Amino acid sequence: MDEVFIPDFFLWPRSEVSWLPGCTHLSLSESVRPDLALTEEELIAASELRRQRDAAKTHRYRKRKREENEKGFLRNNLAQHQSWSERNPGRVDDIAAGVRKKxxxxxxxxxxxxxxxxxxxxxxxxxxxxxxxxxxxxxxxxxxKPLSAAALNRRASRADAVANQTHFCAPCNKACSSSTDLKRRCNLCDHNAATQ
Structure with a gap:
């Protein structure tokens, strides 16, 4: 089978691959190693084709499982997602924040x-x-809604505090808008590193 170039299965004929692989479809199931003598276009084409095939395979698998038993499929997905969330608590929030921002x-x-x-x-x-x-x-x-007088006064006093350096952090060389802002700044890691 590896003597024949099949364009919808292999990316290129085996004879054209410089590193002489034992199997020409290796790059379809795993990423192409970057130290091989492949052009940038070939690497991009291989990566895109692999991504498309993986997505199509996943779509077919999920469709088949959903048709077999929808409730079981959803229950299994929920269990997998919950176990992953427990193992990666910080990543869940990061991903969700990225999705919301996007x-x-x-x-x-x-x-x-x-x-x-x-x-x-x-x-x-x-x-x-x-x-x-x-x-x-x-x-x-x-x-x-127009800003209230108190909000306007607070905004002006904070701008004055920054301009006059009333609340100034010397190690960071930064003027803060209030004493609370200065205390918060003093508790930051970069401030602690700057004072050492």
């Missing part, structure tokens, strides 16, 4: 009336039912 950046769930980007469809649905959105829908535009 959804907001791409404006996937957007309320144009309120100029609001939600992270999920559920959050957008909740926003659509909020009083602020309903009021904006009645008016046809979102009314911006």
């Amino acid at each position: 959804a907001k950046d791409l404006e996937r769930f957007r309320c144009n009336l309120c100029n609001y980007n939600a992270a999920t469809q559920f959050a957008l649905d909740a926003h659509d039912l909020s009083q602020a959105h309903l009021d904006a829908a009645k008016r046809g535009f979102k009314a911006l």
Whole structure:
């Protein structure tokens, strides 16, 4: 079988591969090693083809398992996800934060009336039912609330504190806007490293 080049199975004929593999479809099931004499285009093509085939294989497997027993499939998926989440507690939050940020950046769930980007469809649905959105829908535009006098004074005093360096962190060479901000800064790792 390896004497014949089959374009939908092998990436290239065996005779054209410089490192003379024992099996020409090795690169379809695992990534191509970077120290081989392959061009950048061949590496990209191999990686993309492998990704497409893996996705198609996973899709077929999940479809077959779902058709066999939908409840069992969902229960098994949930159990696998929970066990992975327990083993990787920090990664779950990192991935979720990345997904939310990407959804907001791409404006996937957007309320144009309120100029609001939600992270999920559920959050957008909740926003659509909020009083602020309903009021904006009645008016046809979102009314911006003016800042209170206290908020304006706080903003001005913080700007003055930074300009006058009232709360200044010498090791970090940074002016803070308040004493609380300065205390928080003093507890940071980079501040502790700078003082040593």
